[in-house]
Amino acid sequence: GFIFQVTSFQGVAFRSLSTSSPHDHPEHGRLVYKGNLAKTVLGVKFFSYSTSIFNLFMMPYIMLKSGIGVESLLVQAAFYGLIGIFTFVTPVTLHLLTKGYVIRLYYKDEVDTYTAITYNAILAEKATVFHQKDVKIPDISKMFTTFYAKTKSMLVNPTLFPNPQDYNHLMGYDKSSFFKFEDLE
Secondary structure, three states: OOOHHHHHHHHHHHHHHOOOOOOOOOHHOOOOOOOOOOEEEEEEEHHHHHHHHHHHHHHHHHHHOOOOOOHHHHHHHHHHHOOOOOOHHHHHHHHHOOOOOOEEEEEEOOOOOEEEEEEEEOOOOOEEHHHHHHHEEEOOOEEOEEEEEEEEEEEOHHHOOHHHOOOHHHHOOOOOOOOOOOHHH
């Protein structure tokens, strides 16, 4: 018992000394943004996927028990269609709406590049690296897009940037094309 206590104490001491968070990735640069809906997006997608899988496994059983398979082809087609919509369309739509949701955004000052972390279709984290000059702002404000990184649509909440200057630089608002205070004098 004594040896176990010593090793576990060392583990606790080591953990408290280490200040890095699980989101620290020095290779991506410094963390400039963290999306507050990351867990929600993941949860909703996971729920949607799991109900779809459940539907696929339950369909043959329901058909067998309800006797729909024996009745008219029209009723059968309508039933399959309805289940199909909930099984495939919902997860696909959810993925299309949330694929650009930025969970975390890192910035590397020395090379002026960003790394956006999003969820891919199989709920794994995906890193997209882009340069500030690759950022395009849509002409008309789009519902699920704040900006485009090359051709990928990205969604961020401007109010969640701890440093507003980071958001301004990302969007290119700090460039000379926007008039500066000195120009007014």
